[in-house]
Amino acid sequence: TQLLEQSPQFLSIQEGENLTVYCNSSSVFSSLQWYRQEPGEGPVLLVTVVTGGEVKKLKRLTFQFGDARKDSSLHITAAQPGDTGLYLCGSSNTGKLIFGQGTTLQVKP
Amino acid sequence: DSGVTQTPKHLITATGQRVTLRCSPRSGDLSVYWYQQSLDQGLQFLIQYYNGEERAKGNILERFSAQQFPDLHSELNLSSLELGDSALYFCASSPHTNHKSTDTQYFGPGTRLTVL
Numbered sequence: 001t002q003l004l005e006q007s008p009q010f011l012s013i014q015e016g017e018n019l020t021v022y023c024n025s026s027s028v029f030s031s032l033q034w035y036r037q038e039p040g041e042g043p044v045l046l047v048t049v050v051t052g053g054e055v056k057k058l059k060r061l062t063f064q065f066g067d068a069r070k071d072s073s074l075h076i077t078a079a080q081p082g083d084t085g086l087y088l089c090g091s092s093n094t095g096k097l098i099f100g101q102g103t104t105l106q107v108k109p
Numbered sequence: 110d111s112g113v114t115q116t117p118k119h120l121i122t123a124t125g126q127r128v129t130l131r132c133s134p135r136s137g138d139l140s141v142y143w144y145q146q147s148l149d150q151g152l153q154f155l156i157q158y159y160n161g162e163e164r165a166k167g168n169i170l171e172r173f174s175a176q177q178f179p180d181l182h183s184e185l186n187l188s189s190l191e192l193g194d195s196a197l198y199f200c201a202s203s204p205h206t207n208h209k210s211t212d213t214q215y216f217g218p219g220t221r222l223t224v225l
Contacts, residue, residue, distance in 0.1 A: 042111065042199050042216030043152070088152060096167050097142070097201075097214060099152040 004089055006100035013079055014108050021074045021103045023089035029069045030091070037086040037102075046074075079107045112136065113217035115200050121223045127188040130220045134181055134202030140164070141183040142203070142214060143175055147196040158183055159205075190224045197221050 005024045013019055023032065031050045035043035047056050049065035049072060056063045060083075062075040076083055084107050090099045112135035122128055134141050143155040145168075154167035158177035169175075172190075177183040187194060201214040 040218070042113070042201070042219050044111070044216070045213050048213070090152075092212070096154045096157070096165050097144075098154065101151045 004091060004098060004100035006087075006089055006103050008103060009101065010104050010106075012106040012108065015080055016078050017107075019076050019079055019105070021076075021087055021105075022071065023073070023100055024071045025091070027070065029065075029072070032065060032069075032072045033090045033092070033097075034063055034072070034074055035088040035090060035099075037088060039085075043086075043088055076105075079105075081107045081109050083107050111215040111217060113200060113202050113215050115198075115217040115220050117220060118218065119221050119223075121225065122190060123225055124190055124192060126190050126224075127186065128190065128222065130185040130187070130198050130200075130222075132183045132185070132200030132202075132217060134183070134200075135215055138202035138204050138215070139181065140203045140205060140212075141177055141181070142201040143169075143183070143185050144199040144201065144216075145196050146199060146219070150196075152199070155185070187222070192224050195222055195224045 007022050033048045034046045037043040047063045052067045052069045054065040060077045064073045087103045088099050090097050114133045116131045139160045142157045146152045155169040156175050157165040161177050172188050175185045197219045199216050199219045201216045203212045203214045205212050
């Protein structure tokens with residue numbers, strides 16, 4: 001069974017700072033998805049990465065897929081309070097979406 | 110708004126009881142997935158249905174069961190409830206069976222279950 005490890009678990013930063021969240025696995029990902037979850041709501045898909053070495057940008061968010069497809073990172077530039085939430089990486093394997101434990105991000109104004 | 114609806118939003122019950130959680134997928138989506146989210150276990154996949162048939166199974170207890178009806182809505186039945194079953198239960202839907210691992214799953218707002 002593929003396990004996804006996310007780090008750090010918790011991150012509290014000031015508005016304007018940069019941060020990186022990591023997602024690692026001992027197995028190769030077929031693809032990897034990043035979600036953001038706000039309190040009281042379900043996870044919302046941010047991006048899907050498929051190709052090793054792929055980089056995708058979503059405004060201030062940059063997602064990178066490792067060359068070997070065993071790791072991924074999410075980098076946020078100039079974080080804002082609206083970025084506060086739980087960030088989850090997930091990988092799908094024959095219909096089962098497996099999630100990491102998540103990174104709780106708090107951006108203080 | 111993802112287009113996936115779940116009812117009820119909150120549910121408080123006692124140990125040993127049975128509850129039913131309901132999910133309506135996005136219009137046109139054939140697959141429904143159920144997940145459990147707790148503080149210690151994170152977000153865990155329970156079960157998937159596609160067009161009325163069970164398609165994939167995850168860490169679902171024998172006390173739990175689900176079904177998908179002809180109108181594609183789904184219900185998750187939790188019985189002989191224990192304190193540890195307290196969690197958020199999410200339903201998600203996608204257009205296909207997710208054989209393509211890039212299929213997007215759209216999550217509902219969840220049902221918060223509290224077992225006292």
